[in-house]
Amino acid sequence: MIAPLIKAEGLERVYKLRRGPFGKAVPVRAVDGVSLAVMPGETLGIVGESGSGKSTLGRMLLGIDPAQSGAVTFEGSRMPALGTAEWRALRARMQLVYQDPLAALDRRLTIAAQIREPLDIHGLLPRDARSARVQDLMIGVGLRRDQAGSYPHELSGGQRQRAVIARALATSPKLLVCDEPVSALDVSIQAQVVNMLRDLQEKNHIAMIFISHDLKVVRNIADRVAVMYLGRIVEEASSDVIFQAPKHPYTKALVSSVPVPGKPLTGRMILQGEPPNPANRPSGCAFHPRCPLAGDICRTASPALREIGEGRMAACHMVEGADAPMAA
């Protein structure tokens, strides 16, 4: 049996949010008991509305944001503490790509210099082989050789994100965490960058955690999808199952709003009520105020994430499954 590349168990992260200069600090449960595992070479999509804790979870998986409870294991070993030499060494094996390439790049350095940086920092390859490696990386992400001397502001948004991805791949990482990597790009460019990422990931057998609020994007890249709502995973299954037969009412609503090319958008479920606010988490199932199926039990008892079929999990009192408590 193959072991997971990365595994998280019971991750929790609570931020203190102060309202106004004299306000009392309110706890915000950004990540509230998340467990997951990603196999080598696999792509896990993480979807959910803004504020559901996706970015916090991504940072925790890389050890950038320390877990208050729970643990992350990478290649079978416990994640070393942030800033230690062990952690820095591990960063060559797991990289982060986030939404804003301009913020990720140094505007005073050429893109070739920035793609080369991780090779110098981690002392990878003999010095005289590094320039050739930078060229290969640039071509691999669809940049032209003659763009090596360009500065970030001379490139388009899509080209900048390609440069960020080339830099992330420089150290041949085993895991790439992509947090909304195409959300800032033109819709016409998004698919190109996603396809490029998928090709590179398959070719190099890299595991990927692909975070997005946009299900359309995730469908094109993820093998498996975890749906988050207010800091918790509420449904997890293979991408096909999530998109063709979602079980959780929240997933159903999300999926029903994604257009399928060539088909009219029918049976769309519009989510009622307030968007989720982690500083004011509803009792019981956090989704119940917006759920069309909510019954009494949903207002009082928080549903656990449980297996509802082969390789699929959901946290919902109203979904049938082996040990589902049926609502009255």
Ligand SMILES: Nc1ncnc2c1ncn2[C@@H]1O[C@H](COP(=O)(O)OP(=O)(O)O)[C@@H](O)[C@H]1O
């Ligand atoms: N550094 C921080 N300090 C305080 N609160 C934070 C911080 N980062 C995130 N949060 C809060 O945690 C919750 C989850 O945020 P985030 O992980 O960014 O969600 P998402 O990426 O799904 O939009 C939000 O309510 C956000 O305001």
Ligand SMILES: [Mg+2]
């Ligand atoms: Mg985010």
